[in-house]
Amino acid sequence: MGELEARVREAFAQQGALSRAADQFRERSGQTEMALAVARVIDEGGQLVVEAGTGVGKTFSYLVPALLSGERVLLSTATKTLQDQLFGRDLPRLVEALGLPVRTALLKGRASYLCLHRLDLARHDAGPERASARTLAKIEQWSKATRTGDLAELPGLDERSPLIPLVTSTRDNCLGAQCPQFRPCHVNAARREALGADVVVINH
Numbered sequence: 001m002g003e004l005e006a007r008v009r010e011a012f013a014q015q016g017a018l019s020r021a022a023d024q025f026r027e028r029s030g031q032t033e034m035a036l037a038v039a040r041v042i043d044e045g046g047q048l049v050v051e052a053g054t055g056v057g058k059t060f061s062y063l064v065p066a067l068l069s070g071e072r073v074l075l076s077t078a079t080k081t082l083q084d085q086l087f088g089r090d091l092p093r094l095v096e097a098l099g100l101p102v103r104t105a106l107l108k109g110r111a112s113y114l115c116l117h118r119l120d121l122a123r124h125d126a127g128p129e130r131a132s133a134r135t136l137a138k139i140e141q142w143s144k145a146t147r148t149g150d151l152a153e154l155p156g157l158d159e160r161s162p163l164i165p166l167v168t169s170t171r172d173n174c175l176g177a178q179c180p181q182f183r184p185c186h187v188n189a190a191r192r193e194a195l196g197a198d199v200v201v202i203n204h
């Protein structure tokens with residue numbers, strides 16, 4: 001058994017590190033088995049496809065070996081909700097329980113971030129409808145406090161709001177280095193953070 005596999009087995013043992021991360025953690029053979037398979041493929045290379053039922057604890061099974069490996073890791077989830085859950089809940093709990101000095105970052109597509117330049121423009125283009133004016137006022141207020149500019153953090157924002165395309169950027173309308181908001185730009189900041197991180201959570 002390789003060193004990574006041994007550390008993974010230890011973490012999943014009844015009194016191991018995971019019992020500190022999850023309330024009522026109990027050793028489950030399917031979970032440990034999947035984690036050891038992930039550890040083996042990290043050690044030896046190759047691909048691994050795993051199918052496991054609900055309740056097996058798949059998230060910890062891939063996160064623990066990935067974190068213990070010390071490698072740079074890209075975790076890609078199927079939905080943005082899972083992405084937020086992984087980054088905001090499971091990952092920090094595990095990093096703390098395993099006591100690892102791991103830097104993590106969340107990276108979404110540019111359409112998920114407030115574009116500061118287009119917010120300036122939207123002040124003039126939002127139109128006369130009351131609902132748009134109210135939503136814009138809410139976004140403006142939040143924009144002064146947010147560190148990430150991730151619109152998912154704004155409570156009650158309807159993701160179908162017609163205002164969203166006005167305050168987010170596309171590859172075509174982003175001004176890049178010519179942008180007056182280039183330095184504080186949230187898209188750039190998220191990408192910089194991802195470049196410096198050990199574990200990056202994206203979605204596909």
Ligand code: SF4
Pocket residue numbers: 115116117118169173174175176177179180181182185186187188
């Ligand atoms: S650099 Fe692009 S995304 Fe960033 S604020 Fe400017 S226009 Fe928006």
